[in-house]
Amino acid sequence: MKRSLWKGAAAALLTCALLLSGCGGPPAKEDALPLDAGGDRQNLPLGKPVTGPVPVVIDCDPGTDDAYALALAASCEQLDIRAVCAVQGNAPLAHTGPNALALCAYLGIDCPVSQGAAAPLSREAVTAEYAHGSNGLGGVKLPDPGRAFDSLPAWDRLYQEAVAAGGELQVIALGPLTNVATALQKYPDLPQYLAKITVMGSSLSGGNITAQAEFNVYSDPEAWQVVLASGVPLTVVGLDVTTKTYLSQDNLAVLLEKEGRASALLKGIADYAATRSSQSGLTLNDALAVASVVNPPVVTTQAADLRVQARPGSGVDGKTTATNPKKGEEGNCQLALRVDNALFQAMLLRMMDFYAAG
Numbered sequence: 001m002k003r004s005l006w007k008g009a010a011a012a013l014l015t016c017a018l019l020l021s022g023c024g025g026p027p028a029k030e031d032a033l034p035l036d037a038g039g040d041r042q043n044l045p046l047g048k049p050v051t052g053p054v055p056v057v058i059d060c061d062p063g064t065d066d067a068y069a070l071a072l073a074a075s076c077e078q079l080d081i082r083a084v085c086a087v088q089g090n091a092p093l094a095h096t097g098p099n100a101l102a103l104c105a106y107l108g109i110d111c112p113v114s115q116g117a118a119a120p121l122s123r124e125a126v127t128a129e130y131a132h133g134s135n136g137l138g139g140v141k142l143p144d145p146g147r148a149f150d151s152l153p154a155w156d157r158l159y160q161e162a163v164a165a166g167g168e169l170q171v172i173a174l175g176p177l178t179n180v181a182t183a184l185q186k187y188p189d190l191p192q193y194l195a196k197i198t199v200m201g202s203s204l205s206g207g208n209i210t211a212q213a214e215f216n217v218y219s220d221p222e223a224w225q226v227v228l229a230s231g232v233p234l235t236v237v238g239l240d241v242t243t244k245t246y247l248s249q250d251n252l253a254v255l256l257e258k259e260g261r262a263s264a265l266l267k268g269i270a271d272y273a274a275t276r277s278s279q280s281g282l283t284l285n286d287a288l289a290v291a292s293v294v295n296p297p298v299v300t301t302q303a304a305d306l307r308v309q310a311r312p313g314s315g316v317d318g319k320t321t322a323t324n325p326k327k328g329e330e331g332n333c334q335l336a337l338r339v340d341n342a343l344f345q346a347m348l349l350r351m352m353d354f355y356a357a358g
Helices: 008-020 064-075 093-107 152-166 177-188 215-219 221-228 239-245 249-255 262-277 285-294 341-356
Strands: 054-060 079-086 113-115 169-173 192-200 234-237 299-308 321-323 333-339
Touching: 054 064, 054 152, 054 239, 054 285, 054 341, 064 079, 064 093, 064 192, 064 262, 064 333, 079 093, 079 152, 093 113, 093 249, 093 262, 113 234, 152 177, 152 249, 169 221, 169 321, 192 285, 215 221, 234 262, 234 285, 234 299, 239 333, 249 262, 249 341, 285 299, 285 341
Parallel strands: 054 079, 054 169, 079 113, 169 192, 192 234, 234 333
Antiparallel strands: 299 321, 299 333
16 A cells, blocks of 8 residues: 555644654664674675666765765766766855866766856855855865866756767756756756656755755755756655764764775865864765665655745745645655665765775
8 A cells, every 4th residue: 555645734744753753764773784883894785776877967066965975976887977067056156166077087087077057047046155164075175177167058068968868868966956957948858858867955854954945945946846847757865864864973984994095085074074063974965866876775765746935035935845646646756755874874885995996
């Protein structure tokens, strides 16, 4: 029998009850998590990785957690990264663009890096240097990339790669959806060339920038409305699951104990996290979205109709709500409700093994 999550007037109460009873929660045996067990590589869960390579465009706003997400993506042979696109978000585009270029060079991602939107579709930009540092990477300075930006803006690059992939391209969107929405508006035929969009964003259980809104949605809710209405298969990985992946400083010490070519970056970000008064560890929101494309069982999803409020100046601006699809319909997304923390941590450990190998 299909589980019902939201019914009539009891929707909010039922959603909260489900979240508190384990939606998005860690496995029951938390002491068995790999990073709590000293990073033991024996018997790490495998999950069920996709048979790749899957052509992807990664749209991001680097961003400390974007850096970990790109590091994970670059370590996964299942992904064929066709382009990386930058959007304003965690920091202004003047930082997120150069960060994306430098990260790709540092991590060995050989693809075009395109700059995109410096502002949302129809409102003022909101950034999050308070969480990611003044340069977006927690003060970590990367070597000069020795390469230039793509000549195409992000939306044109996305469309070109989608057409070239013949309908097999997936988009992994880790920041505000402005670039993706702009591409959909400029190229009405784009949906037929996209196999799926996986988005990090949304929350049904409270926000991280306002009481109601998650940052990526709040930054450009109008763009989310465009993407949700596009008809492209969509998987949404929101705070309801990503916050369950929090890594303490002890966890990070175990994860990062192996030296490798990405160590300076990843350790630098972990060191920055340790200086923050709000929390001393890291929640790898964006890395979980990447992991869900590579190894889908890392999250459990359910069909839903997701709605986004775009009401500037109100207390609900950027709020997301979800209902069950109407009978006979599939909804506008697959919404992540649970995370397999053991599998996610295993993927992070394998990422570090990849970089330690040279």
